[in-house]
Amino acid sequence: MKKDINYYMDLPYTIEVVPIPRAQGGGFIARLPEFGRLTITGDGESREEAIASLLAAKKERLSDYLRKGIKIPEPVQEEEYSGKFVLRTPAKLHMVLSKQAQAEGISLNQYIKSILEKAVVLQEHSRKEEDKEDRLLKEFQALLEKKFERIELSMQSKEDLSGLSPTKTELKSQTDEYPDLFELVPCIITVQDRNYNLVRYNHEFAEMFDPKPGAYCFNAYKGLNEKCSNCPVEKTFEDGGSHWSEESGLNKDGTIAHWVVKTAPIKNDEGEIVAAMEMCLDITRIRRLEQKVMRSEEKYHAIFNNIPNPVFVLDLDTLEIFDCNNNVEPVYGYQRDEIIKGSFLEVFKNEDREEYASKLRKSAFISQAKQVTKEGRTFFVNIRISPLEYLGKTVLLVVTSDITKRLxxxxxxxxxxxxxxxxxxxxxxxxxxxxxxxxxxxxxxxxxxxxxxxxxxxxxxxxxxxxxxxxxxxxxxxxxxxxxxxxxxxxxxxxxxxxxxxxxxxxxxxxxxxxxxxxxxxxxxxxxxxxxxxxxxxxxxxxxxxxxxxxxxxx
Incomplete structure (x- = not known):
């Protein structure tokens, strides 16, 4: 069969659609994962728009690849999957899974299969919930734009803002028709005029900041007497675009709160911006966890660097040194930046490297290993090896003890x-x-x-x-x-x-x-x-x- 543009357009490629975080503009991005680095993508406000954009880009890019003679990957057919694959895990995880399978009274294979199935279902459910949240927020934004069509704000004429009361009352009565969209949406929502007055806000904002009637946003959020220096609402009024920032302030109970801000313009029939909607997602818990992680990392590094023995973190496959502690230099003579990214086998003699490469991957303890310093001095060490997770991958934690004097x-x-x-x-x-x-x-x-x-x-x-x-x-x-x-x-x-x-x-x-x-x-x-x-x-x-x-x- 001739493999022309029609051939490739008819192939059943996988289409992945992923929501873009609201902090990065929102919407969706669609891609064909089989193309790897060749990358064919499309984006849009909805899933359907993203897929349509992808299909248009697909034909254009395929034609370009065929013209340039670039090899085009083809989708893997279902029959090419055997239903079997080999998974390598740390020994400790293997032991835990085996014990859990035994407790469930099923084989290890059946137990892992059930875990994977549950994980896939949960991931799909989470994706649908995110899609639902995005849809609700967009519907709410559209609703507010309609409700503010009648609002006329003119900074030049400085009209009396008291005339807005009927419109605001009407807005409230109409938005009451959509309580789920306004009150139950899982984030803070406020609507502000050009003077940064809070025209409208939802229950979650009231619970967190307890604003006073007629309060300015900067006063309600942070207790300030003037607007913030980096104000996304101000930028939205200036250019009519959406802007985002990360802010910090005090809750009504005095505790520090952190949130991500995303703004959107609200326009009237003439296309004039009459208000700005500000949506905030509370990230206080995330920031607190980050601080705990940071303190934990600092504690880890303090312990790591003060262990009296040389300690190395090695790549499981290549034995490349990812990290080492401060006691490597007194024993081996290498400064940290000299030995990082190098091979751990370099501290062994050339004729012994192959033997010790095998032992390091298979053993938990190596007795009386012969090593050499940077200056070429030979000495003897005991080596203890433990697998662990480091930056999302399995590595080897290697601790050496100089036993030359003892010997x-x-x-x-x-x-x-x-x-x-x-x-x-x-x-x-x-x-x-x-x-x-x-x-x-x-x-x-x-x-x-x-x-x-x-x-x-x-x-x-x-x-x-x-x-x-x-x-x-x-x-x-x-x-x-x-x-x-x-x-x-x-x-x-x-x-x-x-x-x-x-x-x-x-x-x-x-x-x-x-x-x-x-x-x-x-x-x-x-x-x-x-x-x-x-x-x-x-x-x-x-x-x-x-x-x-x-x-x-x-x-």
């Missing part, structure tokens, strides 16, 4: 313990070395006797004796190297280790001690054990300590 102290204690163990094993080691030395001494004595007697040594005997000397020298070297390695200060790096080999080496060092005390050892090691991640030197010390404890318990 150094532990190393010193371990080394002291090793030296004590070596002291205890001195007798056994001496015995172990004495055996190969005795063999070497015997063989050398044999050679010397033969040489002194000038007797020939048979080749077979000479080879056998030389082999014994070589093997015992190797055994002595192995014992010395093992003791040297055991006495060396161990590092904290963990590597894949065969636990059977480590245990066998520990027994080789300590077995003579046990033999001297007539203690027999039976080894029953399982073969083909998988390697473990450990420090072989430190693990050997653990086994030797266990052997020492077992020896002492037997004695």
């Amino acid at each position: 150094e102290t532990e190393q010193q204690l371990i080394q002291a313990s090793k030296m004590a163990t070596l002291g205890e094993m001195a007798t056994g080691v001496a015995h172990e070395l004495n055996q190969p030395l005795s063999v070497i001494e015997t063989a050398s004595s044999f050679f010397m006797r033969k040489i002194n007697k000038k007797e020939r040594i048979e080749d077979g005997n000479l080879f056998t004796m030389a082999e014994k000397i070589r093997s015992n020298v190797g055994r002595a070297t192995s014992i010395i190297n093992h003791m040297r390695e055991f006495g060396r200060k161990p590092g904290v790096t963990k590597r894949k280790t065969d636990i059977n080999k480590v245990l066998t080496k520990a027994l080789e060092v300590f077995s003579q001690q046990l033999k001297l005390r007539e203690i027999e050892i039976e080894m029953d090691l399982q073969e083909d054990l998988p390697p473990i991640l450990a420090g072989s030197n430190r693990l050997e010390q653990v086994f030797i300590n266990l052997l020492v404890n077992a020896r002492d318990a037997i004695e």
